[in-house]
Amino acid sequence: MLTDLEELVTCESYSADHAALARSARVVADQGSRLLGGARPRVFDVAGVTHVQWTFGTPRVxxxxxxxxxxxxxSLKAHPWSVADGIARGPGVFDMKAGLVQMFHALAGLPSLDGVSILVTGDEEIGSHTSRALIEDLARRCAATLVLEPSAPGGALKTSRKGVSLYDITVHGRAAHSGLEPEKGVNAATELAHQILALDALVPNLVEDTGPGTTVTPTVMSAGTATNTVPARxxxxxxxxxxTTAAQEAVDQLIRSLRPRLPGARLEIDGGPNRPPLDADASRDLFALAVTTAEHLGLGPLLPAAVGGASDGNYTAGVGCPTLDGLGAVGDGAHADHEHVRTATMPERARLLTHLVGALR
Known part of the structure; x- marks a missing residue:
């Protein structure tokens, strides 16, 4: 398993680099084929993003x-692949290349793969824009979805996830020379600051109306073109x-109701809901099965976790398919310098998945 993990981690696959994704998809396809009895997947490109899919019979899982x-x-230069003292490190090792290795080894332990569908996408980290339709279509035809994203702390399974909305707010102002005639300009940067403060003031009321857990976070900002020019954009x-979905709709209405504060400024609001919430109800029965299975295998107690991060499991649950997430690696540090996997847990998680898939087919 570690040899296979090294193969995936050392083939870098940054979401924005389509050539790297194509190389990575070939490695995933070859590794999966070797472990799945030689079955070759469908490797296909959607808008430059490469995905990998296997289908065995009529899919149920x-x-x-x-x-x-x-x-x-x-990134491998600063974060090289390594294994020491039972810890594997490297870019993407936890999120989620160890999960892929565990999945392939788990399925290799089944006498038959009939009823299994596998989809490994190439754009989950940036919103799954090219894969969402396929994910939802497959989920509608299946009785269960098992997501190989990394576990929550301590190996807990992810039984609920928050929904995600993404917005791009553009402020249109008017440029002017900041020394000669600044009064003729409309400062887009100042208007943007007003909007950020307005959002900050509105969110507490929103949380009071829709319940705790809603967050609205300004992330990337830019303004202006020169140090002596009033920013026009x-x-x-x-x-x-x-x-909740209700909170997602309420936030969407709030953001679309924003109005400019400076005379002459104009707002352009793009984006909206990206992933619906994964409600605990969608995971309840599958989690109960996982707990029973783990006890039978002597793998220790499994715990549930509600997390703020989203995954493609949000999409499958959103179309009504029972979904259990976090079945992948046990470790920590997703997207961070300390990203790592506890290697001793990899065979255990693979065994759990083998028995879950066997029970669900």
């Missing part, structure tokens, strides 16, 4: 993962996390 990572090409990215 969808196994879902992704091979893209948040790590830019060259400013941009803001917003990351919104919500516990």
């Amino acid at each position: 969808l196994l879902l993962g992704h091979h893209d990572t948040v790590w830019p090409i060259g 400013a941009r803001l990215n917003l990351d919104v996390r919500v516990p």
